[in-house]
Amino acid sequence: MKKIVIVGGGIIGLLSALVSAKHNHKVIILNERKTPPKIPYLERYFAINLLSKHVLMNLGIWNGISQKCINPFNKIIAWDSVAKSVVTFNSQSISYDYLGYVIKESEMIKSLLDVIKQKQNIIYKKNVILNDIQDKPNNYSITYNNEKLNFDLLIAADGKSSKVVKILKLDNNLRSYNQDALVMNVKFAYRDAEKISYQRFNNGDVQGLLPIGDNTYNLIWSTSHSNSEKLIKLHKKDLIKILNQDLSSYISEVSSVSKISKFPLTHSHLKSNVIGNIIFIGDAAHTIHPLAGLGLNMGIQDVFVLDISLEKSSESPNHMDSNFLRYYGELCNTQNTKIMNTINFLKKFYETTFIPSVIKKSLVGIFNDNALLKSRIIQEATGIYTLRNLSSRNYYQTHY
Numbered sequence: 001m002k003k004i005v006i007v008g009g010g011i012i013g014l015l016s017a018l019v020s021a022k023h024n025h026k027v028i029i030l031n032e033r034k035t036p037p038k039i040p041y042l043e044r045y046f047a048i049n050l051l052s053k054h055v056l057m058n059l060g061i062w063n064g065i066s067q068k069c070i071n072p073f074n075k076i077i078a079w080d081s082v083a084k085s086v087v088t089f090n091s092q093s094i095s096y097d098y099l100g101y102v103i104k105e106s107e108m109i110k111s112l113l114d115v116i117k118q119k120q121n122i123i124y125k126k127n128v129i130l131n132d133i134q135d136k137p138n139n140y141s142i143t144y145n146n147e148k149l150n151f152d153l154l155i156a157a158d159g160k161s162s163k164v165v166k167i168l169k170l171d172n173n174l175r176s177y178n179q180d181a182l183v184m185n186v187k188f189a190y191r192d193a194e195k196i197s198y199q200r201f202n203n204g205d206v207q208g209l210l211p212i213g214d215n216t217y218n219l220i221w222s223t224s225h226s227n228s229e230k231l232i233k234l235h236k237k238d239l240i241k242i243l244n245q246d247l248s249s250y251i252s253e254v255s256s257v258s259k260i261s262k263f264p265l266t267h268s269h270l271k272s273n274v275i276g277n278i279i280f281i282g283d284a285a286h287t288i289h290p291l292a293g294l295g296l297n298m299g300i301q302d303v304f305v306l307d308i309s310l311e312k313s314s315e316s317p318n319h320m321d322s323n324f325l326r327y328y329g330e331l332c333n334t335q336n337t338k339i340m341n342t343i344n345f346l347k348k349f350y351e352t353t354f355i356p357s358v359i360k361k362s363l364v365g366i367f368n369d370n371a372l373l374k375s376r377i378i379q380e381a382t383g384i385y386t387l388r389n390l391s392s393r394n395y396y397q398t399h400y
Ligand SMILES: Cc1cc2nc3c(=O)[nH]c(=O)nc-3n(C[C@H](O)[C@H](O)[C@H](O)COP(=O)(O)OP(=O)(O)OC[C@H]3O[C@@H](n4cnc5c(N)ncnc54)[C@H](O)[C@@H]3O)c2cc1C
Pocket: 007, 008, 009, 010, 011, 012, 013, 030, 031, 032, 033, 034, 045, 046, 047, 048, 128, 129, 130, 157, 158, 159, 160, 161, 162, 163, 164, 181, 183, 220, 263, 281, 282, 283, 284, 290, 293, 294, 295, 296, 297, 298, 299
């Protein structure tokens, strides 16, 4: 049994704790003192892919989420309003019922904390202020609230502004997308019989709509800082007017909008997510544009890789040796780099004005008609390609 300390009590920190506990290690979660959210604050929703669902089921989290809070979707319609091109993705093309599920962050955290409470080998400490980290052979320790704690492995899951990254003075290639994401719930007049998620690209803006039930969608609208300032200040009826111009032809008339939350968008990626006996996971290791709703899914994929790595390390006489760390680091890096490059390519493709609209439209048309290529992209985005590739037959059982 090794001592694993986890910094961060978000979804990724809590999942990392459960995976570590499953391999019989002693786990201590250190979560910061929560500051009250800045007003206005809207509950966050996440699109969860099939690999993430598998991980949540495997750790006993999925069944603890109220079924009425899980909103599945089996189709994505993405359109570019400038080039007038449309791409559709269907779950049928990969022979699955759904492409993903939209779930409230608080529902997932609640289920995670319920399961964690039952684990005798997990200690949860909140109101933590990190002071220092030592990562030298014979002195692996973290100091918080002026108390020193030794560890065998430290997992940094403290999100995009990771203090662990700052204390260790690591370069995470941080750069701004020069956009904010405005998040709001939008209610439409008519019921959408199908379970569809939508994406509208417009001159660099992206409007992603995730179905959350009751004719309502969670809208994630990525736009320039100046436009986000303007939109936030608009009177509701003027905002509804703009939303109707943008969306009503694909969905239906907008009847109301909620308050708005704003998130500045950044890209970051640590060159290595393993430094000594410290590993980085989730947003502490990488952040990407939310256009494909994959940020959290990438973090859950890291947790999946952590699980496999801990399983492998338990077979070796020196648990958590350099092989374990190298295996985790290399596998995560390969998977994450692939996803990040694809998302950054997509973002550039839709916003560039160097490719004339007519060529963009025909390229998108060729892609939309290529069933094989589309199926491969869906397998990557839903995580089933990774799940199939990495699952060891004896160890993992898939559930959908
Ligand atoms: C607008 C928007 C929409 C998105 N939509 C999606 C989506 O649909 N699907 C998807 O997959 N992803 C989505 N993402 C990405 C997703 O939000 C993140 O990838 C995910 O929340 C990261 O989880 P995390 O646990 O790594 O970090 P966080 O959720 O940030 O959690 C970090 C935790 O660490 C704690 N912490 C921070 N600092 C310290 C410290 N010094 N000491 C101790 N604890 C600390 C915090 O309190 C928190 O509990 C979206 C992102 C944005 C901006």
